[in-house]
Amino acid sequence: MTTPLLLPFALGDASMVDLLGGKGANLAEMTRLGLPVPPGFTITTEACRRFLDTEELPPELPDLVSAAVIQLETQSGRTFGSTTNPLLVSVRSGGRFSMPGMMETVLNVGLTDATLPGLAARGGWRFAWDCYRRLVQMYGHTVLGVEAGRFDELISDARTRLGAVDDAHLPATALEDLVRQFRRVLAEDTGQDLPQEPRVQLDAAIGAVFRSWNGDRAKTYRAHEGIPDHLGTAVNVVEMVFGNTGHRSGSGVCFTRNPSTGSAAAYGDYLPDAQGEDVVNGSRETMPLDELGTREPELHRQLLAHLTTLERHYRDLCDVEFTVEDGRLWLLQTRVGKRSPAAAFRIAADLADEGLITVDEALWRVDGHQLESLLHPRFADLDGQRPLATGLPASPGAAVGVVAFDAAAAVAARARGQAPVLVRMETSPDDLAGMIASEAVVTARGGLTSHAAVVARGLGRTCVTSVGGLVIESAAFRATTADGQVIVAGEVVSVDGTTGRVYRGALDVRPSPVARALEDGADPEASPLVLAVTGLLRHADARRTLRVRANAETEGDARLARRLGAEGIGLCRTEHMLLGARRELVERVVLDDRRDDALAEIEAVALDEFTRILRAMDGLPVVVRLLDPPLHEFLPDLVGLAIDAAHREDRHEHDETQDAKLAAVRRWHETNPMLGLRGVRLLTVVPELVVAHVRALARAQAALRAEGLDPRPEVMVPLVATESELELAARHIEAGWREGDPTTTIPVGTMIELPRAALIADSLARTAEFFSFGTNDLTQTTWGVSRDDAEGSFLAAYRREGILTTDPFTTLDERGVGQLVRTAVQLGRSSRPTLGLGACGEHAGDPASIHFFAGLGLDYVSCSPPRVPVARLEAGRAALHHDDKAGADTR
């Protein structure tokens, strides 16, 4: 069977979306359902593809169009070219994928000098001239390529001349005059007039729509969205119906349910005596659907009945465009409707309750991004608020607090009972205590994966980064925005981490009821939204095989993670207990300054912290990662020490301790610390650090066991590149463990965070009992990009130039980094079939990446505690069978 070039609506259905485009397929489906759709037909994407190949309309098309037009005439009772009752049609593009702003449309095709009086008989002369004006304008632009501005200028001139506030106030004579002027423009610019033969207009409009597929704007859009160039567009030719022929006419847009809250009642707007675009552009006050019910009860009843038909048929929220001409209702378009995150959950759960869809389908129709947006507090009312400064939305949430320009000030403010907002050029590990003390963090530099952003997300703090032009003079206790506004220390600001905006003063914060419900557990009085979310999360938990753990290194985080459903800790970073004030302990070990005391203190701190965390996670695995950060994070800043030394020199002061420290820091200074002495390398040079931590862990386990608890620690080695490194580290771990608890052993695993580790994973798996993919570092080395540095320099240019469309530090780069992960999984399992596999980078909380990890058969992902529900949901979705996901294509 050859693929049809043209199909009347009555012969198509919703499944033929590739051939008819989205709009045409849905028009056919509605026709098939017996809904009142104006008669019409679709010229298929096949015809477009042939047109694109040969640059001519297929030779058989004219006869097919002729036959279809005759059928249209029969169905409508009007005749193409009739001077008394002319048939007019709209010609619109409509492809497989929606391409907003790319759509080419010519309305009122069939109107000529000869047929104009017939149209005037239907709705009056002003209506008729307005229709004619639109046809000449659209034909001129779309078919003949006249610049749109040429017509806009003339309309604008006419409005000015006549003092009309908008086009609707232009009288018939002015519109008649505009038609004349427009036709003169056509003659001047193209040497042509509007064809006075309806069929010539129609054929030209069809060709123009096809040609528009290869226009620059369309090509750029497709390249950006990844829509293949060979698909082509369909063209829908539909009888024109008019909502602007009088008070018994009108146009509206409505939804089968509330797309904002999800509540189960039709929702929409109606505008009497108007065309569809008037409803959308907001130039006139619309009436809610209920009011239509009062004014036109029969019309309202019909419309609601049709909406019910559509929702039961499509088994989802639908939106509909409709027009009423002289009391008769026409449906012009439908599609599965867009909705807010809250509505998505509520509609999915309700449709499942109503038996329209399965719970699996309901789960597939919500996603982690939607859930995440429901978990953060919001500002209650931002209308009319002008932001003080804008940056990147680095960690969502809404926070109000007093400005502090350094970590110490933030800690002090918290101690005074205030809620601080830490404002810095950028943050470093030194700022950790200040960040913990703060409600929000704002930085002038750094991107979505800067230190500030990553740590804030991990801590669940609101964060805005990359506030361009912000100059901070912390010594003067003030900052200045790019446009010269001054912020002083102690001033109250409101930070919106969801939009990246910072406001002066305290805005009202509305906490997230969903987050509260997830943290606090079941509540029989909960709102329908909370019930929908918890219900779908429960279903996701039942479905998923991928376990969800949390990255947590404090007792509080561990408890929160557990309440949010974490099934263990996949990453407990030991460095967190050694940054801030305790940083000096590592410095003393490395620089050999009262070393044994420092080691003893490191062990004591670790024993206390490990005991708390293991107690909080009793019965669940806790993966402790040995010290990982670049060495310089533990050492004093070289530039600062050098400046101090210069000042001492000028003052002829001597300080041997500081001089020695400067010399030592110079000696240990690295040009590229990220590629330097860190992770297993540091542990090989200073194995005492491993032994201290592992011994503490063993003692913590022993103490908790003595209490009758069930602690389940594991140890993980970071930054491994060779088998020998891992073997040596494993020997140090074994030795430390034996000293702490000779009666048991400890599972040892490795991070896979260097390309080489992935490439030799079979060898590593001979020593490692589990792998954990550290996809942040793996992305850094696979791309050769330091996330600390890149945001401020070239990543902005890369986004501007379209070199990067997604951030590889946010969503796993499947082609590059993902290939290495896949390789490591295969190699690792080939040498140890029981190998445990997890992921603990930033990506472990990212929906798309979770699906990738689930597809590889990983055992768990480990993300920051606030993202645990998101990961649970997406892990559940990833486990659905292909069939359950099929519905997604129609959305």
Next chain:
Amino acid sequence: MTTPLLLPFALGDASMVDLLGGKGANLAEMTRLGLPVPPGFTITTEACRRFLDTEELPPELPDLVSAAVIQLETQSGRTFGSTTNPLLVSVRSGGRFSMPGMMETVLNVGLTDATLPGLAARGGWRFAWDCYRRLVQMYGHTVLGVEAGRFDELISDARTRLGAVDDAHLPATALEDLVRQFRRVLAEDTGQDLPQEPRVQLDAAIGAVFRSWNGDRAKTYRAHEGIPDHLGTAVNVVEMVFGNTGHRSGSGVCFTRNPSTGSAAAYGDYLPDAQGEDVVNGSRETMPLDELGTREPELHRQLLAHLTTLERHYRDLCDVEFTVEDGRLWLLQTRVGKRSPAAAFRIAADLADEGLITVDEALWRVDGHQLESLLHPRFADLDGQRPLATGLPASPGAAVGVVAFDAAAAVAARARGQAPVLVRMETSPDDLAGMIASEAVVTARGGLTSHAAVVARGLGRTCVTSVGGLVIESAAFRATTADGQVIVAGEVVSVDGTTGRVYRGALDVRPSPVARALEDGADPEASPLVLAVTGLLRHADARRTLRVRANAETEGDARLARRLGAEGIGLCRTEHMLLGARRELVERVVLDDRRDDALAEIEAVALDEFTRILRAMDGLPVVVRLLDPPLHEFLPDLVGLAIDAAHREDRHEHDETQDAKLAAVRRWHETNPMLGLRGVRLLTVVPELVVAHVRALARAQAALRAEGLDPRPEVMVPLVATESELELAARHIEAGWREGDPTTTIPVGTMIELPRAALIADSLARTAEFFSFGTNDLTQTTWGVSRDDAEGSFLAAYRREGILTTDPFTTLDERGVGQLVRTAVQLGRSSRPTLGLGACGEHAGDPASIHFFAGLGLDYVSCSPPRVPVARLEAGRAALHHDDKAGADTR
């Protein structure tokens, strides 16, 4: 057929090395050739493997040994256990691979109280007691496990008591006494005596050799050398012959040719009335083989005849151990002999000339490491010279010069006509001019792949790095070594880059005749060594398909590379013309300070440099790589600027220019510049730099074409990670080229130096016409190791701990980095079959890596000019067929 457990020499041959071990197989081969080998047999590795499996000698072995001993008795005319004419045997291990120091030996097996008089009849009582003493000692240690020191002490006591200078001066009575004492030690330590049954001694010795295979020392050695544990060792049982029975006896070691020079005459040493070990341990003055010819012409004639037989048979240099007992010559061992690099070339060429081997075989028998060692000057005489300091041999050669502690001093010294040696803590791009001016570079820090090492090798300068403990006080014009010796500026030192040693004063330098010949071309009067090298290089050129290009960015380097046989420039680094004094130009472009002038100057410099290089390489490809280094290499040092600013502050001085510069450098400062704004990323942010360089290249080409020359430039984009980056860079290149020469186009390629580039090589090949593997950077990111930093911190510990046995920056890491190269080659060719493929990292000059690249089918390697001959040789060797390489196994 079951594998034999025992084989008499007469039944084996050289091919049975797996079963008989190297020594046994060669003894069998000599026997087969009719050479005078004492009769004997080999207990095979199969017997050893069965012994290792079951911990018992195979049950059928005793009968086989009995039969073999009877055969030995027949052949020797002596009887095992005879009191009048006893047969004695040696029992020695001998595996597939030589394991020096692992060998277990028991001599004189068969000697007992009863057979001793029979042996005394053969060589006197002193001789007999000495043999007995050795048996008890070796049996006690090897079989019974008595500590060797126990015997050494007793001998030492005896020497002291009798005032004997060595064992040879101990009289028979002392030896008799020692036998008694030794047997008392056996009794005390083990409760056993030397068995008085010869066969019991023999079986015990065989078992002890087998057991020694699993001794700690042997296992460690095998693990280090990668020798499989399951191979097992063979045991050779050979009739004892004695070179110490009088003046008509003696022992010697000789070679079929001179192993030092390769000249074609037998070469060796003889020691009358001595055993083999006396020849080797140097305790007595040996006589050269010629002198033996004068003293014992018949013996000498026989020996030379045997040597000729061996060399013709083995088709290679052989070494031989021999013993003369009472005028009768015995050959005890032979193997293909070790030789110096010069001898390797000369012998291979001579054997091919003599028709003993093919030229292909000759080529296979030499290698790039040998050639490289022949290309550098050496110090004439180092005997008795004590080094001032020792570091890593970073770039070979011998250089004498005056010490300069900074680049400016080195440049000034050169301007005064002196030859400077630059001594620095470490070098940076700022030191380039100083390095060019210097004969040698010595650094306290940095390893074999530090900036100093890499640049020095590229420039062909002698270099020693990582001189531990060297403290340089450049302000005081002096340095101090770890042991407190002071070196002052201007002092003359001699630097040996081949050994890593630095000497005080001027040593005699002997230039390399081979290097001179290769640079200057054919010389009919050349030495045999030069003729051998040039002949084999010519053959390598004829054989190889892998082309050899050079990394060169100056006209001089290009000309040198061409003289040394380079077939183009595979890497012309544009940054080299912008470091040193011109660094400021890039700084001005980036910091936007008189930017247009700076760009114009950059273009003018490039036009001049490109024109020179293209002219020097007329007719050959020149691949120009766009600006690559980390940005900080072009900007002033942050620490230095900050210190200056602190001093200004203290002096209440103001300098707005410097303050602005400090602020700008702080803004552009990167924590990890290697992973920051560099390569294509910088070019995307500042495309004017691309345009300036490419336009200059186009103009250079046009100018040379106008002269009738044939310039062949290509352009290469560094640090690409995504398709879009490369496409954008290609557009900038095209634009720049069009401005410079609209009549032609330029081939554009990309570096593959990030893991992601290798993983998406199929996409990159759609834009890139060629790939060049930058294996330095690829190793850095694949391993997550910065070569600048690692040497000083953990790499030393890694070598000490055995974590790294080879340096991945020297020899390509085939498992990790090599896998990425392989992937990129496959993917790249899959999308562009005509894709050009080259390698231009440090590895391109490393022999093992060249074979890897050749195996992947790369088109070319590109190395520093001095390494071009090495690469030509190895590329030729890599092209040989498997059969030609087979001979390698016997060496």
